[in-house]
Amino acid sequence: MKPFLEVKDLSVAFTTEDGKVQATDSVTFSLNLGETLAIVGESGSGKSVSSMAIMGLHNRHRTDISGEIYLNLDSGAVEINSAEEEVIRKLRGNQMAMIFQDPMSSLHPYYTINNQISEAWLLHNKGDKKAARARTLEMLDLVGIPDPHKRIDEYPHQFSGGMRQRVMIAMALVNNPKLLIADEPTTALDVTVQAEILSLIKDMQKEFNTAVLLITHDMGVVAAVADRINVMYAGRLVEQGPIDDVFYHPAHPYTVGLLGSIPRVDEFHGGRLKAIQGQPPSLINLPTGCAFRERCEFASHVPGNLCATTRPESTEKGANRQSRCHLSIADIERISAERSAK
Amino acid sequence: MLKYVSKRLAYTVLILFLLTIVVYLIFGLLPADPAKISCGVHCNAIQVAGNRHRLGLDIPLWDQWWHFIQGIFVGRNYGEGAAAFHCPAPALGYSFPNNECVTTVIAHAFPYTLSLAIGAFILWFTTGIGLGVLAARFRGTWIDKVTTAFVLIGGSMPTFILGLLIYISAFMLHWIDPIAQGVWVSPWTDPVGFIKNFIFAWISLALAFSAIYTRLTRSNVIETSSEDFIRTARAKGVTPRRILFKHNLRTSLAPLITNAGLDFGGLLGGAIITENIFQLPGLGEVSLKAVLQDFDLPLIVGTTLFAATFIILFNLIVDVAYAYLDPRVRIK
Helix, strand or coil: CCCCEEEEEEEEEEEECCEEEEEEEEEEEEECCCCEEEEECCCCCCHHHHHHHHCCCCCCCCEEEEEEEEEEECCEEEECCCCCHHHHHHHECCCEEEECCCHHHHCCCCCCHHHHHHHHHHHHCCCCHHHHHHHHHHHHHHCCCCCHHHHCCCCHHHCCHHHHHHHHHHHHHCCCCCEEEEECCCCCCCHHHHHHHHHHHHHHHHHHCCEEEEEECCHHHHHHHCCEEEEEECCEEEEEEEHHHHHHCCCCHHHHHHHHCCCCCCCCCCCCCCCCCCCCCCCECCCCCCCCHHHCCCHHHCCCCHHHHCCCCCEECCCCCEECCCCCHHHHHHHHHHHHHC | CHHHHHHHHHHHHHHHHHHHHHHHHHHHHCCCCHHHHHHCCCCCHHHHHHHHHHHCCCCCHHHHHHHHHHHHHHCEEECCHHHCEEECCCCCCEECCCCEEHHHHHHHHHHHHHHHHHHHHHHHHHHHHHHHHHHHHCCCCHHHHHHHHHHHHHHHCCHHHHHHHHHHHHHHCCCCCCCCCCCCCCCCCCHHHHHHHHHHHHHHHHHHHHHHHHHHHHHHHHHHHCCHHHHHHHHCCCCHHHHHHHHHHHHHHHHHHHHHHHHHHHHCCCCHHHHHHCCCCCHHHHHHHHHHHHCCHHHHHHHHHHHHHHHHHHHHHHHHHHHHHCHHHCCC
């Protein structure tokens, strides 16, 4: 059985006044139905650009996209980058849907909840407004909006942030999409509400057997919901693997850094949180060699000048695991152990 | 909502009331003497005094104002004996240079101003929004550049130059008849004659406004298109056309309603330059003549109040329309 989503060598570049910005470079991954894949990375690492490319939301005239994105539908495979805009439009909101970071601004301020969710249903289904309203009501109930009969005719500004994100989820799932892309769905919400929204996404996934692509920079969120993780840095996937393997045996120094920067209640020793030194590089004219080497604490352990001269290719680092590092997992663990011993 | 509107209407009355005081004060402080001006060059002191009495200017300013306020509610009598004249309520005074009640003068002039304002408004509103949407939709292409040029020229040329250019061109081409121009033709009995009378004035007035509306529409549509809720609409598969008309335009045009209401309301008080160029005896012409030529206080007060009423009224209409368009400002 083929995975539902296959991304092969996806590269997205924007031409700006300062030069060509290579937002993503040779991104390859796949995602099965019922599975949650988290894409993690700093701002500007290419997470959102990748997800927008999958939705076919980039302006083709102003973006330079190469590679392939396959959606393996029941009716056959569709390749997003080469498909007609009208074909993709019919898939959007129907086979693949998206929820965004800021539920405050992602809903139209002038239309009622019913109007907005019904529109999403009516676009992809044969039926009248009455049927759309019934479906909307059903979805609002499903995502846990209290008193949906009353709230269905209210406007977004009458809802709290968490409730608005529930509305967004209801709208995204109204047509039972096979793929749900959640772009930082909890970043703008209160911590207590974050957990509720994550468990709602989990529940909805079980209900509809959806493939979920979760974009985030929050490792805590990843640990809570993801099956697999893709770590992105400077437009490239630097590490891929099952969640437990990556968390316990990271195969890239950047992942080590990300994991080290999580505040932990059980290991608090009164010291400062460890941050990754430096800033991510500019995506215009990336230097040769490894993009992370300037910030890498492991680079001095790589023999020769390899990190500066050779850009590491994505290599197998165990079962279902890949990383772009000249060091092996064993090397990284050994060096980490030596460091903490000091 | 009803409570809010009635409250605002009460405020309107209060503002107009205060406005009458201000206009009377300004008039009282002016150095010119209307009794002397309207009497003529060869009047002696006695004749001027008689004239002052006839105009009702021989009593204190405060009493003049009070008579004016009374007149609005009960009407007023002017003159004595055979020359006696009655202005029925709501009387805004008697215009001696015109030998008519102020309300009658306004009633004669207003159809010109109203026709000018409505026609020009329809023209500039439709072309402004249409061009603005086009320019935004085809941003960066030649369509955008042509509209930008139009905005620059239309927006930066003063009305008196633009109006004159249009008038002279139309005259040279025999499209405009200076003798027939300005004679009232009813739009109900002779729509073609009516349009002939006004079309060039409409165009000249609309050009400047439409440039502003094009620019506003273009920038609003472009700004809205980068809003998150537009991205949401695209993500749920809404067609580009529907995104423009349903999701974008409603948000982009709401602020334009404010401009439209205030501009239109302002025009109902008279478009002085355009009326003057195109020989339309509307409120602008009447006010101009009352101020510059006759020093006709009752008429100045009347036209000022009349114009102010529209401005305040359209402020209210704009607020109500905005609440209707944007649920976030709806009054509970």
